[in-house]
Amino acid sequence: MSWRGVLTLVLLVAAAVTGWAVWRQRAPEPAAAAAVARPDYVLHDFELVALDKQGKEAFVLRAPELSRSPDDKTLSIATPLFLIPDKEGKRWEVRSKTGWVAADNSEIRLRGKVEATSPPGDSRPSTMKTEQLNVFPDANKAASAVLVTVTGPTSTMQGTGMRADLATNRIQLLSKVSLSHDPTHR
Known part of the structure; x- marks a missing residue:
């Protein structure tokens, strides 16, 4: 073998080793991160009853x-309907576009066209509408930081920020409050 053949063989081996080294040091595939975000289960068309710490x-x-x-x-929900009992066992109906529930069921976050209707037959029937509502079932409370009607x-009352006691049907608007009253409308 001539010196040119030996030189060609050495250059081919050097190129192969360099290529192998570059291939080994490349960035890891991002597909591994996508696998982590996958839910561990999905439910379709369901009804779930969540209990508090006392089993109620x-x-x-x-x-x-x-x-x-x-x-x-945590739970992520599409177009949820929550039925939340008041102190007499009657249920508030709360709907929204999306919902999120904490792992311990202590907080529910509702977003997008949220509507909460007081229980049927309530002495002071009311409907709340907002874009964001956080509900705390253990305390039977709800709160919002945005415009609420x-x-x-x-x-009809409107204001920015709201706190509600769902057990007593007491709703408090926090700022920029306006009220329109029509005593003849029933």
Whole structure:
């Protein structure tokens, strides 16, 4: 073999070793991160009854789809309907575009066209409408930081920020409050 053949063979081996070294040091595939975000289960067209720490009904949830995160055990829900009992066992109906439930059922976050209707036969019937509502079933409370409209039989209130006691049907608007009252409307 001539010196040119030996030189060609050495250069081919050097190129192969360099290529192998570069291939080994490339960045890992991002597909591994996508696999972690996958839910550990998904429910379709279901009804779920969640219990509080005393074993009493905290809320009932109906929705077309629910998925549970394997990382933090939270629930993500599409177009949920929550039925939340008041102190007499009658249920508030709360609907929205999306919902999120904490792993321990202590907090529900509702987003997009949220509407909460007081229980049927309530002495002071009311409907709350907002874009964001956080519900705390254990405490039977709800809160919002954005614009809320509360409609009753003879009045409509609007304000930014709200706290509600679902057990007593007491709603408090926090700022920029306006009220229209029509005592003849029933």
